[in-house]
Amino acid sequence: MMQMYFASFQDLLIMDGHGIYVWSAVILSLLVLVWLIVVPLLSRRALLKDIARDVLRERARQSSSKNNQGEV
Amino acid sequence: MSWQWFHRLGSPRWFYQTSTRWLPLLALIAAAVLVSGLVWGLAFAPADAKQGNSFRIIYIHVPASFLALAGYYIMAIAGAVGLIWKMKLSYMVMKSAAPIGAALTFIALFTGAIWGKPTWGAYWVWDARITSMLILLFLYLGVMALQYAYHSIDAASKAGAILALVGTVNIPIIYKSVDWWYTLHQPATIKFTSAPSMHIDMFLPLLVMIVGFYLFYAVALILHTRSEILRRERKTAWVRELVQPNVGEKA
Numbered sequence: 001m002m003q004m005y006f007a008s009f010q011d012l013l014i015m016d017g018h019g020i021y022v023w024s025a026v027i028l029s030l031l032v033l034v035w036l037i038v039v040p041l042l043s044r045r046a047l048l049k050d051i052a053r054d055v056l057r058e059r060a061r062q063s064s065s066k067n068n069q070g071e072v
Numbered sequence: 073m074s075w076q077w078f079h080r081l082g083s084p085r086w087f088y089q090t091s092t093r094w095l096p097l098l099a100l101i102a103a104a105v106l107v108s109g110l111v112w113g114l115a116f117a118p119a120d121a122k123q124g125n126s127f128r129i130i131y132i133h134v135p136a137s138f139l140a141l142a143g144y145y146i147m148a149i150a151g152a153v154g155l156i157w158k159m160k161l162s163y164m165v166m167k168s169a170a171p172i173g174a175a176l177t178f179i180a181l182f183t184g185a186i187w188g189k190p191t192w193g194a195y196w197v198w199d200a201r202i203t204s205m206l207i208l209l210f211l212y213l214g215v216m217a218l219q220y221a222y223h224s225i226d227a228a229s230k231a232g233a234i235l236a237l238v239g240t241v242n243i244p245i246i247y248k249s250v251d252w253w254y255t256l257h258q259p260a261t262i263k264f265t266s267a268p269s270m271h272i273d274m275f276l277p278l279l280v281m282i283v284g285f286y287l288f289y290a291v292a293l294i295l296h297t298r299s300e301i302l303r304r305e306r307k308t309a310w311v312r313e314l315v316q317p318n319v320g321e322k323a
Contacts (some may be wrong), residue, residue: 015125
């Protein structure tokens with residue numbers, strides 16, 4: 001089992017005074033990475049919903065035009 | 073010799089369906105590699121003799137910079153393939169690579185700035201490496217902006233591809249900037265031509281992080297390309313079929 005470099009969890013956070021730099025860099029970077037994954041997932045969901053609405057609307061239009069033809 | 077694979081590769085439908093199958097596994101591996109590399113680098117690797125613990129920023133900074141540069145090649149090559157073979161999927165990859173590359177360049181720049189404060193005493197200096205990376209960010213943003221500057225998708229793709237190709241001139245400048253100019257930025261830690269200039273206990277987690285960032289890049293690029301495919305192919309029969317289950321009854 002590998003030994004952690006820091007003696008305690010608190011030491012890991014503080015990193016001899018460099019913790020503020022290291023952790024802010026890490027957290028900001030992770031936020032950007034998460035953003036890169038979330039954006040396409042959300043846009044995909046919105047698109048699929050949009051396309052489904054298109055399909056439904058088209059189908060409704062088709063069936064109504066068929067009905068109209070039947071009446072005439 | 074059959075060129076079937078090449079045509080299949082150019083089919084957005086094939087890309088979408090194949091990636092649906094493989095993406096969850098790829099994403100899982102990417103996340104596992106990134107998390108283990110990060111924990112290793114932040115908590116287990118020894119501190120640097122000169123820089124202390126601030127050097128741990130390297131585990132984000134260097135992989136992000138690697139991918140910011142590699143991503144530019146991918147974007148430029150995708151643009152070139154689009155120009156030469158008029159491959160639609162290739163343009164979609166190019167468009168998708170731009171925001172990802174911009175985000176990674178941004179990560180490289182701001183982690184570098186944060187690292188600069190305890191190491192150089194300044195967040196920002198107008199030095200060759202940093203300035204050429206800033207130009208890289210603007211090139212990515214330029215390709216992104218061009219995608220929205222035209223009404224026709226075709227014109228936007230061509231313009232983006234040409235800017236991406238012209239911008240490749242910046243890449244060797246970035247690589248060589250630490251050698252050509254006198255600069256505050258430390259020389260490259262990892263070179264293909266010689267052993268890494270760091271201890272193996274520090275180097276291994278860095279290697280894991282680089283692999284992790286490559287995997288992450290692949291996942292992000294596939295995800296962005298997939299939604300771009302849906303956006304551009306929304307009128308096609310196969311996309312319509314895709315949403316069929318959500319719509320309910322079959323036509």
